[in-house]
Amino acid sequence: MAQETPGWEKEGQNVLEVDHLSVAYGPVTALTDVSLEVPSGAITAVLGANGAGKTTLLRTISGLVRAKEGRISYGGAEIGRLAPEQVVRLGIAHVPEGRGVITELTVEENIRLGALWRRRAPDYQEGVATAFELFPPLADRKRRLAATLSGGERQMLAIARALAAKPEVLLLDEPSLGLAPLVTEEVMRVISRLARDSGLGVLLVEQNASSALSIADGATVLNLGRVVVSGKAATMGDSDELLRHYLGLDESGGRRKGGK
Ligand SMILES: Nc1ncnc2c1ncn2[C@@H]1O[C@H](COP(=O)(O)OP(=O)(O)OP(=O)(O)O)[C@@H](O)[C@H]1O
Ligand SMILES: [Mg+2]
Secondary structure, three states, X not given: OOOOOOOOOOOOOEEEEEEEEEEEEOOEEEEEEEEEEEEOOOEEEEEOOOOOOHHHHHHHHOOXXXXXXXXXXXXXXXXXXXXXXXXXXXXXEEEOOOOOOOOOOEHHHHHXXXXXXXXXXXXXXXXXXXXXXXXXXXXXXXXXXXXHOOHHHHHHHHXXXXXXXXXXXXEEEOOOOOOOHHHHHHHHHHHHHHHHHHOOEEEEEEOOHHHHHXXXXXXXXXXXXXXXXXXXXXXXXXXXXXHHXXXXXXXXXXXXXXXX
């Protein structure tokens, strides 16, 4: 098993590294030779259209899907062969596409479930208290069923639940999905604050390139499972060709495709 205490000390050091990763579902190739780095205290965006391989990347890091080739290292230790529960206990929390909130449970119960996956002994009280500090609107609704929350609140709850595991790395799969633009902005602000204030390394998967680039430090664009371009997020939004061809954005920066 990988070491209990990750081997990085300095903020900005790579906490997670993906090297030459290739993944297939039977005959369907989903990722080919993908490499990227996630520094602590920063946001790394992975952008790409439908089917680009974004979810597959996160599921492979989480141990839900096995890679065919390549290496995933966390704090310098290889984690590519670990089971999902080992990966989360080491400090990598995953907020899945569609959020994965359990609607039949209350807000507080959802957060308590997240605290089960802490690296050391579960401390429900601390996990719940931290989540409510970060997301005060959830504290007001703690005894309500998650089913009664708005889309934005559910996304906050999904993030709060992941944070209750006290991760060092947060994997976010399309947090803006289905949210109105103003709510998306609020969610992006929260994610940005988390990375800056707590030193969390965030891997942010988004089809919504303009929102993700507005808070990301680095970005990688995937197309049909391959890295098309990778670099600083600040310069990526300048490339009209990139945005049009791979990210489904029109010239005004709006999204061409509806729905997702
Ligand atoms: N369980 C699966 N079995 C077979 N093929 C799959 C499976 N999951 C994904 N794929 C295929 O792998 C490729 C990458 O899919 P993936 O879901 O990772 O893309 P994505 O970038 O997350 O797309 P989206 O933006 O629609 O969420 C696609 O060709 C998809 O059809
Ligand atoms: Mg996806």
